[in-house]
Amino acid sequence: MAFSQTLVQELANQLTGTKQVVIVTHPQPDGDALGSSLGWKKFLEKKGHQVSFISPTDYTKNLSWIPGTDTTMVYDTDMGKKLCNAKLDAADLIFCLDFNSFSRIEELGEAVKKATGYKVMIDHHQQPDSFADLMFSDTSYCATAEMVYDIVAGLSETDLMDEEIALCLYVGLATDNGFFQFNNATPNAFRVAAALVQKGVKPDFVSEKINNVFRETRLRFFGYCLHEKLKLVKGGKVAYMMLTKEEIKKFNLQSGDSEGLVNYPFKIDGVMVSAYFSEEPDKIKVSFRSRGSVDVNTFARTYFEGGGHRNAAGGKSLIGVEKTEKKFLKAINDLKI
Numbered sequence: 544m545a546f547s548q549t550l551v552q553e554l555a556n557q558l559t560g561t562k563q564v565v566i567v568t569h570p571q572p573d574g575d576a577l578g579s580s581l582g583w584k585k586f587l588e589k590k591g592h593q594v595s596f597i598s599p600t601d602y603t604k605n606l607s608w609i610p611g612t613d614t615t616m617v618y619d620t621d622m623g624k625k626l627c628n629a630k631l632d633a634a635d636l637i638f639c640l641d642f643n644s645f646s647r648i649e650e651l652g653e654a655v656k657k658a659t660g661y662k663v664m665i666d667h668h669q670q671p672d673s674f675a676d677l678m679f680s681d682t683s684y685c686a687t688a689e690m691v692y693d694i695v696a697g698l699s700e701t702d703l704m705d706e707e708i709a710l711c712l713y714v715g716l717a718t719d720n721g722f723f724q725f726n727n728a729t730p731n732a733f734r735v736a737a738a739l740v741q742k743g744v745k746p747d748f749v750s751e752k753i754n755n756v757f758r759e760t761r762l763r764f765f766g767y768c769l770h771e772k773l774k775l776v777k778g779g780k781v782a783y784m785m786l787t788k789e790e791i792k793k794f795n796l797q798s799g800d801s802e803g804l805v806n807y808p809f810k811i812d813g814v815m816v817s818a819y820f821s822e823e824p825d826k827i828k829v830s831f832r833s834r835g836s837v838d839v840n841t842f843a844r845t846y847f848e849g850g851g852h853r854n855a856a857g858g859k860s861l862i863g864v865e866k867t868e869k870k871f872l873k874a875i876n877d878l879k880i
């Protein structure tokens with residue numbers, strides 16, 4: 544897979560000389576948001592550009608080993624906003640990675656919208672808004688990090704890619720396809736993985752760092768959810784867990800601690816949809832996962848003010864735990880399972 548020569552050439556034109564660059568990603572940055580952004584940042588720095596990386600909210604501790612995370616500018620603090628806005632105002636080029644609409648990055652979206660720099664989107668989610676001057680938007684990619692690799696290859700500059708850049712991109716690639724388990728683990732994903740491993744990435748190191756780093760209380764929280772909270776409906780095809788603020792408080796969860804929990808119900812034969820609801824102070828956050836052709840992207844868009852991919856989407860609800868559960872149970876009748 545490759546991007547059109549015209550698209551890559553236009554990007555190359557924008558990258559001549561020394562540019563002030565800002566890279567922006569989505570809130571609660573995951574492995575792909577951080578990996579693709581930090582890999583792209585390091586690559587641009589190697590080309591001689593001045594690069595800042597802005598995340599709307601802080602990254603989780605368990606991803607802080609990804610090279611370059613300590614350079615992240617977090618928008619969601621008073622001082623952060625000021626500094627980030629100054630960087631955005633001064634930017635010649637603004638890259639938007641792993642999201643495709645300003646609403647996704649909330650208040651930071653307004654600042655990016657106002658900034659006059661040339662905007663480039665690099666993203667693999669469905670239904671992109673057309674706010675960017677240049678759009679690398681392709682849902683056939685499993686990860687934004689995979690796109691970044693192909694863009695670097697398109698620029699014929701993979702020789703600039705060192706082990707650290709390769710590691711960043713591999714994290715994004717591997718986390719977004721569940722370590723090559725999901726149906727988005729395409730031949731191209733494996734080709735890119737091979738190239739990154741060739742650059743020195745150790746797959747076992749990344750897998751250990753991502754998969755086997757729970758605190759005891761986090762694993763016990765998973766155990767609690769699966770034992771006490773998991774409900775199966777629709778003849779065992781739909782699984783869901785609904786957690787209240789009190790329960791979440793009891794386990795003293797840190798940001799990112801519920802990550803991955805939504806995938807566990809698929810261990811049960813026959814489960815086609817899994818949903819995880821967690822009550823936050825101002826809203827209920829929802830994650831949806833599905834198997835095969837079951838489309839939770841449309842489902843999240845229709846009922847829970849969200850979206851994502853066909854098999855992985857998120858959303859929110861503002862009507863409290865009980866009403867949200869009722870709404871969900873009614874809405875799933877519209878799902879084609």
Ligand SMILES: [Mn+2]
Nearest residue numbers: 575641686687
């Ligand atoms: Mn992604």
